Amino acid sequence: xxxxxxxxxxxxxxxxxxxxxxxxxxxxxxxxxxxxxxxxxxxxxxxxxxxxxxxxxxxxxxxxxxxxxxxxxxxxxxxxxxxxxxxxxxxxxxxxxxxxxxxxxxxxxxxxxxxxxxxxxxxxxxxxxxxxxxxxxxxxxxxxxxxxxxxxxxxxxxxxxxxxxxxxxxxxxxxxxxxxxxxxxxxxxxxxxxxxxxxxxxxxxxxxxxxxxxxx
Amino acid sequence: xxxxxxxxxxxxxxxxxxxxxxxxxxxxxxxxxxxxxxxxxxxxxxxxxxxxxxxxxxxxxxxxxxxxxxxxxxxx
Numbered sequence: 001x002x003x004x005x006x007x008x009x010x011x012x013x014x015x016x017x018x019x020x021x022x023x024x025x026x027x028x029x030x031x032x033x034x035x036x037x038x039x040x041x042x043x044x045x046x047x048x049x050x051x052x053x054x055x056x057x058x059x060x061x062x063x064x065x066x067x068x069x070x071x072x073x074x075x076x077x078x079x080x081x082x083x084x085x086x087x088x089x090x091x092x093x094x095x096x097x098x099x100x101x102x103x104x105x106x107x108x109x110x111x112x113x114x115x116x117x118x119x120x121x122x123x124x125x126x127x128x129x130x131x132x133x134x135x136x137x138x139x140x141x142x143x144x145x146x147x148x149x150x151x152x153x154x155x156x157x158x159x160x161x162x163x164x165x166x167x168x169x170x171x172x173x174x175x176x177x178x179x180x181x182x183x184x185x186x187x188x189x190x191x192x193x194x195x196x197x198x199x200x201x202x203x204x205x206x207x208x209x210x211x212x213x214x215x216x
Numbered sequence: 217x218x219x220x221x222x223x224x225x226x227x228x229x230x231x232x233x234x235x236x237x238x239x240x241x242x243x244x245x246x247x248x249x250x251x252x253x254x255x256x257x258x259x260x261x262x263x264x265x266x267x268x269x270x271x272x273x274x275x276x277x278x279x280x281x282x283x284x285x286x287x288x289x290x291x292x
Contacts, residue, residue: 038288041288042281042284042285042288043281046276046281046284047275047276050274050275050276051275054274060274063274064276064280067276067284068284068287071284071288072287072288072291075288075291076291148270148271148272151267151270151271152271152272152273155267155268155271155273156273171275172277172278173233174233174265174268174273175268175273175274175275176275176277180233180235186278195226195229195230198229199225199226199229202229202232202261202264205264206260206261206263206264209264209267210260213267
């Protein structure tokens with residue numbers, strides 16, 4: 001736009017520039033128009049927030065509590081929502097504070113500040129032989145833990161790309177280990193319907209993981 | 217004794233959740249010997265199951281969400 005301004009010094013040119021900058025302003029206003037509707041929060045964001053939390057606190061119950069607290073806090077401070085971030089981004093920002101607070105709380109309890117160290121967690125260890133504690137250079141244990149977490153994130157992000165119903169059926173069947181019959185009753189579908197959805201979900205996931213997991 | 221690839225895929229999916237009967241599994245095995253494409257599908261499907269198990273996934277149940285909704289309603 002600056003280039004146009006430099007080239008056209010006559011009045012016509014100026015007008016063009018002016019009108020252009022106005023449409024730009026309009027677009028910007030449209031983009032920042034976000035409104036909150038808390039009734040839909042849990043259906044739309046609970047899974048996303050939960051996955052975000054579980055990657056950081058590693059405890060299902062704590063994660064559930066944090067997500068719940070986030071929604072409540074969001075509801076309480078809804079009047080402070082300026083609308084310059086999307087709903088989900090705004091909720092994640094609250095959740096981040098909650099996660100930090102959680103760690104602050106668990107670390108501030110009395111006595112935690114003092115460092116206790118046992119040389120060995122093994123009961124059968126004889127004496128305080130430091131030699132026993134040397135890291136095994138061929139161990140893959142630490143990497144495995146990190147890899148598992150990353151794998152979990154990759155799978156969850158692939159599930160998030162599925163159509164809602166498929167994602168729901170797949171999670172219930174695979175992650176929550178529910179019976180076919182229970183799921184059918186809960187969602188009011190018949191078994192062949194369920195297997196079709198499972199098939200589609202699995203095929204999509206295989207493709208998605210092939211791209212995001214095996215090739216990076 | 218021969219079954220279609222669709223049927224084979226269905227049994228393969230059921231196998232991932234240990235819900236295929238013995239007869240179905242036999243039919244699937246037989247089909248996998250003859251078919252050109254299904255073995256690859258079966259292999260990838262099994263791999264997906266292994267990955268899901270390895271990742272130790274967690275998720276919110278419908279019940280959890282119901283509870284959350286109730287609490288949220290109280291709070292508003």
